[in-house]
Amino acid sequence: MTVMTAVAEGREGDQALAAGIAEARLLGTDLVLVNLRLSALDHSGLPEDVTITLVERSGPGDRDPVDAVLDEIEARPGIDRLVIGIRRRSPVGKAFLGSVSQRLLLQSPVPVVAVKPPADRSP
Template identity: 35%
Template sequence: MTVLVGYLPTPEGEAAFAAALDEAARRCEPLLLINSPRGGAPVSTDVAAPDHLAALLAKAADAGVALEIRQNSHAGEFSDILLATADEAGASVIVIGLRRRSPVGKLFLGSTAQQILLNADRPILAVKPPHR
């Protein structure tokens, strides 16, 4: 089994990584991190820089957790890629970060997170970054 985390280099992504790392250590399972830019985009802020990934690898090593990072680009919905990867990897849990939303934003959640929560066939751990 594996702990799977959908990751973006954002406060929400950092919260998801921290929770996933804790969960992987608790379960004595490896951690699989998906940081997938949309295919065809000339520049993507979704892609974590190599030095940022090195820092994540170091955190995982310090926690005694094996970390695999995948940065393959995707077409279509990221939620579909994440759920397919969960099936392929035999993920025991999927960890995602959630953004804080206004009441109107909550009405129109329609986001990747919602698609993952509605369509996953395994436990989901959804976390928010600390409130500033």
């Protein structure tokens, strides 16, 4: 059993990373991080009590992020669930603009845990 987390840019990616680590700890299993960011993932905050495999993409010229995640799931038969970060989008935004998260929800061959960051309560 292994948990995979797709780590995108921004707060959604940070929330997915935290949730993926928590899920791996809860299940007592390994964690595979697929870095969808355009820069390298900062290793300094990663815990030492969870075995983590980091999959880096090569940058903007690399393959589609959804394909990168789905290919990793296919290449690793032990993946039991995928953790992704989502953000609130209007119905019109969903209809006209595809998102990596939405495509992963629809195309993933394993169960998906979708988390969103806490609401920004700035005045």
